[in-house]
Amino acid sequence: MPMGTNHPGLGSYNQAVVLETIHAADGISRVQIAGRTGLTAQTVSVIVRRLLGAGLVREHGTAPSTGGKPRTILRIDPDAGYAIGIHFDPAEITVVLANLAGVPVRTCRRSLTAGLGPPSVIAAMVQAARSLLAAAQLPDARVLGVGLACPGPLDADGTMHAPPQLSDWDRVPVRALLEEAIGFPVGFDNDATAAAIGERWAGAGRSVPSYAYLYLGTGIGGGLVLDHQIYRGRSLGAAEFGHLTVAPGGAECHCGNRGCLEAECRPAAIEAAHAARTGHRLSHAAICAAFLSGDAEAVETIRGVTVRLADAAVSIVNLFDVDLLLIGGPAMREAAGAFRDAMAEAVNTRAVNRRLHRVRVEIAPMGADAAAIGAASLVFHSAYAPTLPG
Amino acid sequence: MPMGTNHPGLGSYNQAVVLETIHAADGISRVQIAGRTGLTAQTVSVIVRRLLGAGLVREHGTAPSTGGKPRTILRIDPDAGYAIGIHFDPAEITVVLANLAGVPVRTCRRSLTAGLGPPSVIAAMVQAARSLLAAAQLPDARVLGVGLACPGPLDADGTMHAPPQLSDWDRVPVRALLEEAIGFPVGFDNDATAAAIGERWAGAGRSVPSYAYLYLGTGIGGGLVLDHQIYRGRSLGAAEFGHLTVAPGGAECHCGNRGCLEAECRPAAIEAAHAARTGHRLSHAAICAAFLSGDAEAVETIRGVTVRLADAAVSIVNLFDVDLLLIGGPAMREAAGAFRDAMAEAVNTRAVNRRLHRVRVEIAPMGADAAAIGAASLVFHSAYAPTLPG
Numbered sequence: 001m002p003m004g005t006n007h008p009g010l011g012s013y014n015q016a017v018v019l020e021t022i023h024a025a026d027g028i029s030r031v032q033i034a035g036r037t038g039l040t041a042q043t044v045s046v047i048v049r050r051l052l053g054a055g056l057v058r059e060h061g062t063a064p065s066t067g068g069k070p071r072t073i074l075r076i077d078p079d080a081g082y083a084i085g086i087h088f089d090p091a092e093i094t095v096v097l098a099n100l101a102g103v104p105v106r107t108c109r110r111s112l113t114a115g116l117g118p119p120s121v122i123a124a125m126v127q128a129a130r131s132l133l134a135a136a137q138l139p140d141a142r143v144l145g146v147g148l149a150c151p152g153p154l155d156a157d158g159t160m161h162a163p164p165q166l167s168d169w170d171r172v173p174v175r176a177l178l179e180e181a182i183g184f185p186v187g188f189d190n191d192a193t194a195a196a197i198g199e200r201w202a203g204a205g206r207s208v209p210s211y212a213y214l215y216l217g218t219g220i221g222g223g224l225v226l227d228h229q230i231y232r233g234r235s236l237g238a239a240e241f242g243h244l245t246v247a248p249g250g251a252e253c254h255c256g257n258r259g260c261l262e263a264e265c266r267p268a269a270i271e272a273a274h275a276a277r278t279g280h281r282l283s284h285a286a287i288c289a290a291f292l293s294g295d296a297e298a299v300e301t302i303r304g305v306t307v308r309l310a311d312a313a314v315s316i317v318n319l320f321d322v323d324l325l326l327i328g329g330p331a332m333r334e335a336a337g338a339f340r341d342a343m344a345e346a347v348n349t350r351a352v353n354r355r356l357h358r359v360r361v362e363i364a365p366m367g368a369d370a371a372a373i374g375a376a377s378l379v380f381h382s383a384y385a386p387t388l389p390g
Numbered sequence: 391m392p393m394g395t396n397h398p399g400l401g402s403y404n405q406a407v408v409l410e411t412i413h414a415a416d417g418i419s420r421v422q423i424a425g426r427t428g429l430t431a432q433t434v435s436v437i438v439r440r441l442l443g444a445g446l447v448r449e450h451g452t453a454p455s456t457g458g459k460p461r462t463i464l465r466i467d468p469d470a471g472y473a474i475g476i477h478f479d480p481a482e483i484t485v486v487l488a489n490l491a492g493v494p495v496r497t498c499r500r501s502l503t504a505g506l507g508p509p510s511v512i513a514a515m516v517q518a519a520r521s522l523l524a525a526a527q528l529p530d531a532r533v534l535g536v537g538l539a540c541p542g543p544l545d546a547d548g549t550m551h552a553p554p555q556l557s558d559w560d561r562v563p564v565r566a567l568l569e570e571a572i573g574f575p576v577g578f579d580n581d582a583t584a585a586a587i588g589e590r591w592a593g594a595g596r597s598v599p600s601y602a603y604l605y606l607g608t609g610i611g612g613g614l615v616l617d618h619q620i621y622r623g624r625s626l627g628a629a630e631f632g633h634l635t636v637a638p639g640g641a642e643c644h645c646g647n648r649g650c651l652e653a654e655c656r657p658a659a660i661e662a663a664h665a666a667r668t669g670h671r672l673s674h675a676a677i678c679a680a681f682l683s684g685d686a687e688a689v690e691t692i693r694g695v696t697v698r699l700a701d702a703a704v705s706i707v708n709l710f711d712v713d714l715l716l717i718g719g720p721a722m723r724e725a726a727g728a729f730r731d732a733m734a735e736a737v738n739t740r741a742v743n744r745r746l747h748r749v750r751v752e753i754a755p756m757g758a759d760a761a762a763i764g765a766a767s768l769v770f771h772s773a774y775a776p777t778l779p780g
Contacts, residue, residue, distance in 0.1 A: 321623020
């Protein structure tokens with residue numbers, strides 16, 4: 001059963017709507033907030049007073065009004081709070097310190113030796129985070145919390161269940177371990193969803209009602225915002241775009257299926273396909289660089305990848321009917337533009353509803369730090385984003 | 391921007407939550423409603439008084455209480471209102487008269503000659519609906535409205551945009567035409583979404599938070615309930631499961647893509663595949679009947695279909711992470727059990743999150759009338775189902 005809504009929850013929902021409206025606008029007045037949210041002028045006024053009192057929002061000059069007194073402009077105070085975002089990738093950890101506007105003010109990256117166990121990895125995270133805080137001379141009291149982005153599958157408690165590249169991390173309560181070690185509240189999500197939330201808070205997803213994020217990393221994942229809400233599915237397992245079947249009966253995937261997008265298009269698969277076709281074993285980075293320089297063999301290898309991505313994009317648009325498809329993550333490299341162009345062409349020539357609704361395809365602007373910035377924005381998102389009672 | 395929520399909308403949301411809770415339960419007390427919805431006892435009491443006053447709910451005996459006074463049991467009054475549901479399929483129209491419990495009390499079916507234009511089809515719908523009302527001796531005042539289920543694409547006004555089997559029905563405002571001709575308010579949705587809503591109101595989708603409905607008819611469509619809400623996408627184009635690419639580079643689909651589930655598995659495609667492999671041209675109905683009798687060639691043809699459906703089911707579960715996958719529609723026929731078994735086996739051995747979350751696969755119980763009953767329940771759904779402000 002859906003749950004009913006008692007009034008206290010509603011108040012905080014409206015507060016989050018107002019805060020997000022101010023965050024998304026580049027300066028906005030109380031009257032404009034009322035117009036955009038459908039809330040009454042009086043409700044907006046009460047909420048804005050509360051946000052000013054909490055220091056989250058600042059008054060910032062006035063705008064000319066059409067008659068009557070000039071309107072005061074409101075903006076988020078980016079310095080009102082900070083969050084630490086940690087992206088745990090099997091090969092490295094990336095830690096950012098971000099302000100309330102979602103801007104990373106410090107970043108650091110540490111390689112991880114293969115086979116490290118939870119105590120060593122958690123210690124490395126804590127040490128990296130502490131060094132960022134020291135370098136920024138930021139006292140703990142200014143930090144709202146820590147966000148952790150991990151490879152899935154994860155359960156609702158923040159326990160990892162043997163992700164593909166970390167098969168001995170089975171039933172590791174990583175969220176609880178980090179929270180105990182670091183001394184801040186820790187929120188978590190899978191890496192791809194974190195990246196999608198980061199784009200919503202500070203990137204290309206701002207104010208977009210519905211979008212899908214296709215994340216290309218060591219594996220392939222995804223995140224979804226549907227009707228302004230993060231959609232995670234019943235067991236945090238939605239948006240597994242890497243496990244869309246794009247080559248039925250194709251290469252075996254670690255997940256137990258065959259022909260998954262991830263099994264066909266992750267960096268290791270691109271390397272294997274290139275070697276099988278040409279006899280030359282090149283790294284993914286080298287293939288992407290050769291592609292950019294026009295090398296015919298690399299062009300052919302990348303073309304095979306774009307065909308799969310284009311098919312996946314059409315299926316995603318036909319199933320979710322989103323406004324925007326973002327692609328991002330560290331495995332995009334020099335082929336990013338080719339991926340975007342092939343997907344954009346496909347969704348606007350082959351998707352069922354193309355005549356009713358044009359879909360944008362864009363490269364997510366946050367690049368390789370997307371998941372870490374997204375992890376930091378998890379803290380703001382859980383504190384401030386409007387989430388309807390479910 | 392998400393919209394804020396002023397209090398009047400909230401009241402009707404809570405009323406709908408209470409009504410749906412009563413509808414889903416087989417007799418329930420006020421205290422139990424409060425427990426299930428999270429609403430206060432006082433709020434539940436006020437809402438129930440309103441629903442009793444409107445005649446939508448009845449008191450129905452008492453249940454023993456754990457001490458204190460016995461609790462009054464509440465039920466929906468199925469006779470409190472009726473709706474007409476019309477399913478417009480290119481080959482026939484099905485019309486049902488359903489009570490508030492979603493039970494069809496009368497049904498009729500009319501074949502349509504190919505090539506009929508909008509005026510003739512609308513007239514046939516009106517005549518069929520009127521004959522049902524006359525047979526049931528039901529005055530117009532007892533009818534809450536008409537629901538119309540059509541093949542998509544549809545836009546938000548209820549205008550048809552050249553669906554595949556009705557390519558000359560382009561920009562036909564079918565909702566408005568029917569409303570003018572029939573004299574009741576007309577709600578609409580595409581056939582597959584209507585069937586999914588019907589299952590939510592009166593079938594296998596009752597109280598299930600998230601499910602996907604795969605609809606097999608002349609074409610293949612789908613419907614989605616995610617976190618208790620119907621998910622339609624930005625242009626009513628979500629859940630087009632028929633246009634999931636399951637055979638990359640495969641048969642050309644009318645939609646402009648290749649290898650769509652619909653292009654590979656709709657009845658006409660099954661007939662073509664059977665003829666190509668065996669040299670015998672059989673109807674879809676004959677192939678399904680032969681399959682049931684164990685005919686080796688038909689078994690092989692249907693096996694090809696189950697492989698595609700199983701791949702599609704894995705992709706759907708990996709993207710939406712639902713509790714339940716329903717399959718239904720007129721093209722299921724004698725192969726329904728084989729389809730269900732193949733999909734159930736696939737999602738529970740090949741979906742990424744199978745260890746965290748078992749997914750049920752079931753044959754939708756409403757059968758060939760699903761879209762028409764669903765169309766009727768559109769009327770109740772739009773009047774009574776909880777829909778959060780978007």
